[in-house]
Amino acid sequence: MSGYKDDSTNVSNGALSGPDRSHLDGFTPGLENPDKTYLDSNELIINMGPQHPATHGVLRVILKLDGEKVLGTECVIGYLHRGVEKIAENRTYTMFNPYVDRMDYCAAVSNGLGYCEAVEKLLNVEAPARAKYIRVILTELNRIASHQLWLGTHALDIGAMTPLFYTFRDREEILKIFEKYCGARLTTHAFRIGGCQYETYAGFEKDVKNFLTFFAPKIDEYETLLTTNRIWLERTRNVGVISAADAIALGVTGPVLRASGVKWDLRKAQPYAAYSDFDFEIPIGTNGDTYDRYLVRMEEMRQSMRIVEQAVNAIPEGPIMGKVPKVIKPPVGEIYHSIEAPKGELGYFIVSDGSTQPYRIRVRPPSFVNLQALDIMVRGLLVADVVAVIGTIDIVLGEVDR
């Protein structure tokens, strides 16, 4: 485990422009030398997590505090490690499909979409148009559900209890659609390699349209509680600022990157599924603070609704499965395919040795990469901001640890 100084120079050749770190020269994280810090009466090492109400699962953050001020952080991850990537090597491509749902369990549909598209790319087959539209509808609904979950927990971390229950009430409607479509609510396993296994149920379009009319005023309802709330503004503005350059240097993607002013969304940049057919905006922020990330995600929910509306109105007829062999046996080769998951770029790197089982699968989870930015975002802030920033990065530990 190396010290912070080394890390920062490694990441961007000293180009990080974040908060001043000069006072941290010579500081080594608490794990390496706990006795030294205990003797220093001015500094306090606090273990936040793995059991802590605000670390979104089992994230453990070691905080070095001067009073309430955060001098440094260190994330300890791996408490939810299940060896998903290793499991893949002992499963066929089809058998591994349900496992990816368990990574980011709040956005299982996106995980499945990324994996299926990656394998399809490897097989050189394409899903039929109808399947692509169904995929887009479900994925965007899942993006809304994921953002709702983020909003509720983020607000709860900052102390507002009520939005959590509102978002969960409305998220339920999306989960009902999932349940009707594929029988599962959370880990949906909605897609198959080559298309979708299930045809939409009777009334699917109606349900989706009903949800859209139901949900439009609900976003406004969330916003009345928070967007102009004085305490919310004070708690989120200029908190956890990350500049565009830092965000790019750290590999941060998704709403966190966009809130810093970088217009980068894989749905536009490298359109996959049927995204090139739809008209939607990519909301970006200016300051890269917690409030901007909040606004970006709120707007993303609205844009997702736009996409779903267009897709459900133009959903084509036709088959839902492409021409995929019964036994999936991709040619020797490797592929990297990434999609825009609700939390950022979700990539799958698959190496095939020509057998029915992948030689190696490496997942690039957005939460894992975005979590790196925690340290640079919270240095110099207060303890209360740490939970706000953890919430705003929107991590899911199932995905970080895999």
Next chain:
Amino acid sequence: MPNFIMSYLDPKVAGTPGGAGNQFWALIYVLIIFAGVSTAVICMNWLERKALAHFQVRLGPMRVGPHGLLQPIADALKLMLKEDIIPAEADQFVFWVAPLIGLLAAFTVYTVIPFGPSQAVSDMNIGILFMLGVSSLGVLGIVVAGWASNSHYPLIGALRSSAQMVSYEVAMGLAVVSAILMTSMNASGTGTLSMIEIVRAQQQQGVWFIFKFFPLGFIAFAIFAIAMVAETNRAPFDLAEAESELTAGFHTEYSGLRWSLFMLAEYAAMIAVSSIAVTLWLGGWMRPFPNLLHAPAWDFIFSLFPGLTFGGLAAITFIGVVRMSAQSFFKIQRIGLAVFAALLGLLALVLLVIAIAGRSADTSVAARFREGIDYVYWFVLKVAVFMYLFIWYRATWPRYRFDQLMKIGWKVMLPISLGVLMLTAIVGVILS
């Protein structure tokens, strides 16, 4: 009947028990208040969970008793039966004594709270000073608890709490002083610190101090109303026990009965500070418009309110009985709720009978009872509004950060309360 019992019931010797030197009645009042406040905390516990749940599109407790009415009792039982844990590294004695300090401070305050002109334990001539002094002792319990736990999170919670309470006490005290200044707006020009006399001053001047020198009284009241939320560590100033940051703040290491004592102290303190606000600015035990609507007919109409309130509660409960599912599973709950409604109805009936029997403003025992019930009713109703506000705040607002809290306390509330104090003094001098 011994003289010391009858003396207080005799209208000619009316006065506060302790103030009249009648230790027997003072003791009775202490017992009534202790039981009453404990019951109020239990009710508040249920009410907070229910109201908060309804804010948040939930039902809240529904299983233990009809509509969860027995939930607080079940919780209390559970907490009492839990294992008594004192962490090995904790300072045992201090850990043991900390919740008691908080509880003691919270309950001692009630000795000077006037529920009516004679419905108080004592009429101390430095009442408000005593109250502020004792209520600020509560912070000692929290600091000591955080220190004795010998753990990081409680320590940070305790430090936050002490800084917060000390800094908000200043603004709070200045707001209180401006209300006390207003009591001196009489012929003799002398003010008072006695809680009962403060209400009497509002009675004589014919205005609640919240409306006096508008908007000065209102601003002072608003400052107090904000500071008292911070003082009791409630949302949005609940930094000392900020769940999402410090797990449970100063009482992280506490469990079982000891933890429940902290909760009891917190809720008792909430009721106590609300009582101060009611006494200082909202006319204490006085009913609305005592001067405007002065006719005996109005007195009678207002004295029906307690009975009507309980009658309304009984009616709501009966509607609950009717609406309850007919399934056999709910049979016992339905009976229980019906009994509860009947009890409420009975109480309403008794109150109405007393109001009607004592309607003529003579000196009969019934009239004395009616008066006493009126005073306590209006006082408790005003306090209840504050308690509801506490719940409402918690459901609506996010939590302030520590530095923002201090900024508001020192840079916003303190200057405003100082300004209000000076303006009140100037206006008072000009007008007198």
